[in-house]
Amino acid sequence: MKRQLVLEDGTTFIGKAFGSEEKTIGEVVFNTGMTGYQEILSDPSYCGQIITLTYPLIGNYGVNRDDFESIYPALKGLIVKEHCDTPSNWRSQMSLHEYMKSKNIPGLAGIDTRKLTRKIRQYGTLRGAFCSITEDPLEVAEQLTRMSLPSNQVQQVSTKTAYANPGRGYRIVLMDFGMKHGILRELTRRDCDVVVVPYNTSAEDIIRLSPDGIMLSNGPGDPKDVPEAVDTIRNLVGKVPIFGICLGHQLFALASGANTEKLKFGHRGSNHPVKDLRTGKVAITSQNHGYTVTESSILRTQLTVTHVALNDGTIEGLCSNEYPAFTVQYHPEASPGPDDANGLFDEFMTMIQAFKRKGNTSCLNA
Structure with missing residues (x-):
C-alpha cells in the first residue's frame, strides 16, 4: 500500500x-x-x-x-x-x-x-x-x-503513580518526565533503592521519602511546558544531591535561573562527540533533544558549564557552584549507543557519599 x-x-x-x-x-x-x-x-x-x-x-x-x-x-x-x-x-x-x-x-x-x-x-x-x-x-x-504542537507531552509519558524498584543501597527518588528504562537499569546495577515518582510530585512529598539522592530523568518537549517541575527542583536544590539527564538537565537549568531555547533541528543519534571541560576528554554520546540551555543565561546563575558539544558548541553539562548537583544533556545510560559516559552514575554515587560525609558541598568539591 x-x-x-x-x-x-x-x-x-x-x-x-x-x-x-x-x-x-x-x-x-x-x-x-x-x-x-x-x-x-x-x-x-x-x-x-x-x-x-x-x-x-x-x-x-x-x-x-x-x-x-x-x-x-x-x-x-x-x-x-x-x-x-x-x-x-x-x-x-x-x-x-x-x-x-x-x-x-x-x-x-x-x-x-x-x-x-x-x-x-x-x-x-x-x-x-x-x-x-x-x-x-x-x-x-x-x-x-x-496546527500547534502539543504542550502536555511529559504528562502523557510520565508514570501516574509512584512505584518502588527495591535495592539495599542508596535511596534514589527518580522524577519521571519520560524515563528510559536504561536509567533505572543503571541505578539498579548499583543496588540503589529506587522510588519512581510522577513528574508533578511536590518537593515536600519527595523529601518525605527520605532520599539519599534525586534523579531527574529525560523526557519530551519544551522544558518550559513543565513549570511545576521547575518549582519542585528549585525547592530541592541544596537539600539532597541531584543528577539530571536530558530534559532533567534543562529543568535544572531553569530552576537555577538560566534560560532554554529550541534548537534548529536538535541532536538525535548515538554518535555525538562531547568534551568534558574538566578533563579535556571527549566521549561519543547518545543524544535525543530539541532544546538547549542558552549559553549567555549561565552568566546570571551559580552554575559552571562542564561539557560542550563539539559539533555545534552547545552546552552539554552543568554543575552547581554551591550545591551537590550536576546534569548532562546527553544520555550516559546509552540504550542505544556507546557507554563512554556511563561513569557519571558512579560520580553520582560518589557525590552522595561526600554529601553524607561532609554535608552540603558543591559538586565541584565532592
Whole structure:
C-alpha cells in the first residue's frame, strides 16, 4: 500500500506503508544512529514526533523482548529508506512491521531519506502528516500550518503513580518526565533503592521519602511546558544531591535561573562527540533533544558549564557552584549507543557519599 508524507511547506514524499495503517501528524525529526531502532521507537522522549532514520537499512535484526526503553511507545511514526521484513538474529521474536502494527505505529519506507534530512537541516524541524495518496497535499499542508504542537507531552509519558524498584543501597527518588528504562537499569546495577515518582510530585512529598539522592530523568518537549517541575527542583536544590539527564538537565537549568531555547533541528543519534571541560576528554554520546540551555543565561546563575558539544558548541553539562548537583544533556545510560559516559552514575554515587560525609558541598568539591 502506498502512503504519502506531507510537510507543512507542501513538500510531499510518496513511499510504501508498513506497520499500522493509522493516519498521523507529528513533528518530523531525524536520528543519525546506525543501530538501535528498537530503543529509539520505545524512547518516551520521541512523544509526538515522526522519526526519520538516516541509516538506510532498518529492521534486519528484528525486535526482541529485552531492548525496549518503555512499555508504551509514544512516537507518531517512523520513516526509513529500506524496511527489512525478514529479520535474521537469534534474539528476534518478531519483525519491525509486526511490532509497529501491534502498537499502532505507522511507517513509511522507500523515500529519499537523505533529501528529507537535508530539508530538516536547512529549514529546521517541520510538522508533517502520513496520509493517503488520494489526499490533496496542499490542503494537508494548510491544515498543518494552522496546527500547534502539543504542550502536555511529559504528562502523557510520565508514570501516574509512584512505584518502588527495591535495592539495599542508596535511596534514589527518580522524577519521571519520560524515563528510559536504561536509567533505572543503571541505578539498579548499583543496588540503589529506587522510588519512581510522577513528574508533578511536590518537593515536600519527595523529601518525605527520605532520599539519599534525586534523579531527574529525560523526557519530551519544551522544558518550559513543565513549570511545576521547575518549582519542585528549585525547592530541592541544596537539600539532597541531584543528577539530571536530558530534559532533567534543562529543568535544572531553569530552576537555577538560566534560560532554554529550541534548537534548529536538535541532536538525535548515538554518535555525538562531547568534551568534558574538566578533563579535556571527549566521549561519543547518545543524544535525543530539541532544546538547549542558552549559553549567555549561565552568566546570571551559580552554575559552571562542564561539557560542550563539539559539533555545534552547545552546552552539554552543568554543575552547581554551591550545591551537590550536576546534569548532562546527553544520555550516559546509552540504550542505544556507546557507554563512554556511563561513569557519571558512579560520580553520582560518589557525590552522595561526600554529601553524607561532609554535608552540603558543591559538586565541584565532592
